Amino acid sequence: MKSITILLVEDNEGDVLLTTEALESCKITNTLKVVNDGEEALDFVFKKGPFATEKTPDLILLDVNLPKKNGHEVLQILKADSTYKHIPVVMLTTSSSTLDIKKAYSHYVNCYITKPVEPTDFLSAVAQIENFWINIVKLP
Numbered sequence: 001m002k003s004i005t006i007l008l009v010e011d012n013e014g015d016v017l018l019t020t021e022a023l024e025s026c027k028i029t030n031t032l033k034v035v036n037d038g039e040e041a042l043d044f045v046f047k048k049g050p051f052a053t054e055k056t057p058d059l060i061l062l063d064v065n066l067p068k069k070n071g072h073e074v075l076q077i078l079k080a081d082s083t084y085k086h087i088p089v090v091m092l093t094t095s096s097s098t099l100d101i102k103k104a105y106s107h108y109v110n111c112y113i114t115k116p117v118e119p120t121d122f123l124s125a126v127a128q129i130e131n132f133w134i135n136i137v138k139l140p
Contacts, residue, residue, distance in 0.1 A: 004134060005031040007057035009041040009074065010092075011066055018119060019061065019092075022126035030130070033057065038069025042077060045084055057087060059133050062109075064093040064100055072103050079108040090129055 006023070010016050016034055023032055033054065035041050041062070044051040060078070064071040071091060079085045088110040093100070096114045104112050113129065116122045 003030055004058035005033065005055050006130075007041065007044060007060045008032060008034045009036075009038070009060065009062045009066065009071070010034065011036045011063065015063075015115065015122075018122050019126050022123040023130055025123065025127065030134070031055070037067040038071065038074045040068075041066075041074050042069065045078060045087070056084070060087055060089045061092045061129070062089050064091060064095045064104070072100075072107065075104060075109055076107045088133065090133075092126075092129070 008016065008019055010019065020032060020034075023030060033044065035044050040051075041060070043049050044054055045057065045060075047054060047056075062071045062074060066074070069077075071093065075089055075091070078087065078089065085108070091100075091104045091109050091112040092115060093113075094115050101112050113125060116125050
C-alpha cells in the first residue's frame with residue numbers, strides 16, 4: 001500500500017481530532033499535516049514561511065468555513081496555479097448549501113462531502129475518503 005501526505009485544513013479542533021482518529025484507525029501509514037486557516041493552507045502548499053521545507057501534499061481535505069481565507073478562496077487560488085492545480089481537493093465541510101456545492105465545483109473541487117453529524121458516521125466517511133484516494137485513485 002502506498003503512503004501519501006494529506007493536508008487537513010480545519011479550524012474546528014473536534015473535527016481535527018475525529019479526522020486524525022479516523023485516519024489512524026485505517027492502519028495506513030500516511031503523513032497528516034494540519035493547518036487551521038486558509039492563509040496557512042496556501043502558505044503550506046506554496047512553501048512560504050514556516051512551511052518552506054514541507055512536502056507538497058498529495059491530497060487536501062478542505063473545510064469551507066475557515067478564518068482569514070475561506071475554503072472557496074483557497075480552492076480558487078490552488079486550482080488557478082499550474083504547479084499545484086493537480087492536487088486533489090476534497091471539500092469536507094458542515095455546509096450542505098447548494099450554493100456552496102455549486103461554487104466548489106465551479107472552482108474544480110474533486111469532490112464535496114458534507115460532514116456527518118454523528119461521530120461514528122464521520123469516522124466512517126473519513127475512512128472511506130482515505131481508502132478511495134489511496135487504494136483506488138492513481139495520484140500524479
